[in-house]
Amino acid sequence: MTRCLNCGAERDADICDFCGLNSSAAEFSLRRKLLNRTAVFLVGALAFVAASVRFPALELDGILIFIGVLFFPTLGLAVWVERRALRHTEVEAMKRIYYGLVPVPWLLALLLFANGAFDRGPPTLQETRVVGKFAMPGPVPSRRLVVISWRDGRRLERVPVDRVDFDSFSRGDVIEVKVQDGLVGIPWVAGVSHPD
Numbered sequence: 001m002t003r004c005l006n007c008g009a010e011r012d013a014d015i016c017d018f019c020g021l022n023s024s025a026a027e028f029s030l031r032r033k034l035l036n037r038t039a040v041f042l043v044g045a046l047a048f049v050a051a052s053v054r055f056p057a058l059e060l061d062g063i064l065i066f067i068g069v070l071f072f073p074t075l076g077l078a079v080w081v082e083r084r085a086l087r088h089t090e091v092e093a094m095k096r097i098y099y100g101l102v103p104v105p106w107l108l109a110l111l112l113f114a115n116g117a118f119d120r121g122p123p124t125l126q127e128t129r130v131v132g133k134f135a136m137p138g139p140v141p142s143r144r145l146v147v148i149s150w151r152d153g154r155r156l157e158r159v160p161v162d163r164v165d166f167d168s169f170s171r172g173d174v175i176e177v178k179v180q181d182g183l184v185g186i187p188w189v190a191g192v193s194h195p196d
């Protein structure tokens with residue numbers, strides 16, 4: 001059984017009965033759609049990064065690992081679907097999975113954004129001590145102050161900070177971390193400061 005690459009209808013002849021495209025036109029159409037959706041996916045990933053910089057979750061590293069685990073296989077799936085389309089082989093199921101994954105970074109970006117932007121709760125000030133610093137350069141530089149955790153069952157927290165705050169703290173400094181509970185329960189860091 002062959003399915004039309006454009007509309008997914010079953011077909012016996014070169015011209016699809018349902019959408020009227022022949023197999024090359026259907027392949028072209030599918031590859032254009034794949035490219036468009038991939039653009040939507042990549043912009044979604046950027047939106048997620050922007051949201052995570054603006055409202056950095058306390059568990060940002062865990063969330064970033066999750067995103068990475070999702071991001072690369074999803075792009076790999078897009079490449080795989082395109083390769084199969086070039087050979088005019090069955091893509092329908094994988095295409096649907098890919099299309100289903102495309103909005104995920106957007107949803108996570110919206111979740112992080114809403115979690116911070118509409119969080120009207122009072123912040124909690126946590127006084128603790130810096131025990132390490134970690135910075136990774138790159139297109140999206142990440143800077144963390146490693147501090148002693150104030151939460152039960154945890155030893156350390158890796159607090160996301162901007163460059164100014166990163167530079168103003170040294171190992172051993174006492175630090176005040178302003179933590180917000182988050183609208184949907186994802187704690188995030190509203191800022192850090194030196195105690196008076």
Ligand SMILES: [Zn+2]
Pocket residue numbers: 004005006007008009016017018019020021026
């Ligand atoms: Zn068709």
